[in-house]
């Protein structure tokens with residue numbers, strides 16, 4: 901039935917728009933966010949704000965707009981240039 905196909909199209913379009921909007925707003929998920937195994941971690945990432953949470957083990961990621969753990973890291977880690 902044509903209305904179902906139309907609905908599916910609209911759903912896909914909505915998902916694409918939401919993804920694009922989230923990218924623009926910096927709210928896409930942190931890429932490959934995981935437990936850190938090397939020297940790079942959220943705790944020493946330049947976009948990490950330790951003062952944003954009461955727990956010293958967590959902080960706010962200003963790039964991806966979420967509270968992350970100091971001992972974790974993602975592929976977008978920002979260090980000194």
Ligand code: SF4
Pocket residue numbers: 930933941942945946947948960961962963964968972973974975976977978
């Ligand atoms: S950009 Fe990645 S490594 Fe840096 S604080 Fe956010 S999640 Fe952690």
